[in-house]
Ligand SMILES: Nc1ncnc2c1ncn2[C@@H]1O[C@H](COP(=O)(O)OP(=O)(O)O)[C@@H](O)[C@H]1O
């Protein structure tokens with residue numbers, strides 16, 4: 001199983017993914033680590049990525065997800081995946097992949113980041129993340145987790161949701 005944790009920058013994806021991976025005895029990967037060198041150079045130069053930059057990156061991630069599925073490797077992957085088209089490109093609708101959406105308001109996340117000195121993010125970056133965000137529709141069957149939950153509570157809620165969906169899949173007729 002591959003669990004993909006999506007949400008805006010600062011929502012808590014990396015924090016949750018690390019604890020969830022431990023709880024599920026799964027591996028953990030950061031989507032941002034898969035950016036091609038060209039994108040890394042662009043970001044280092046302070047240039048925002050556009051969608052044309054993102055497709056090759058999402059293709060790499062999709063290939064990685066397929067490899068994990070094919071080899072039966074349980075993984076937790078973070079990826080902001082803000083737009084529905086990105087999620088479609090990642091192939092998140094296929095069996096064996098579950099999407100977790102970290103849901104919270106811009107004001108809540110901005111307040112939390114402000115109160116935690118170490119994690120500096122310009123307000124304009126958070127605003128641009130929310131401008132790009134397309135929350136998952138019902139047809140994407142995302143597990144919705146409020147960002148205000150503690151990480152422990154989020155892990156518990158996700159484990160319950162994953163167990164429920166496995167049970168439902170087993171009991172549904174072929
Ligand atoms: N459930 C939580 N409760 C309180 N603070 C959290 C929680 N999850 C993350 N944080 C804090 O919020 C900040 C952003 O978290 P991070 O995991 O880096 O987000 P992302 O990977 O989505 O950018 C960090 O300072 C982190 O410690």
Ligand SMILES: [Mg+2]
Nearest residue numbers: 013014015078
């Ligand atoms: Mg992160």
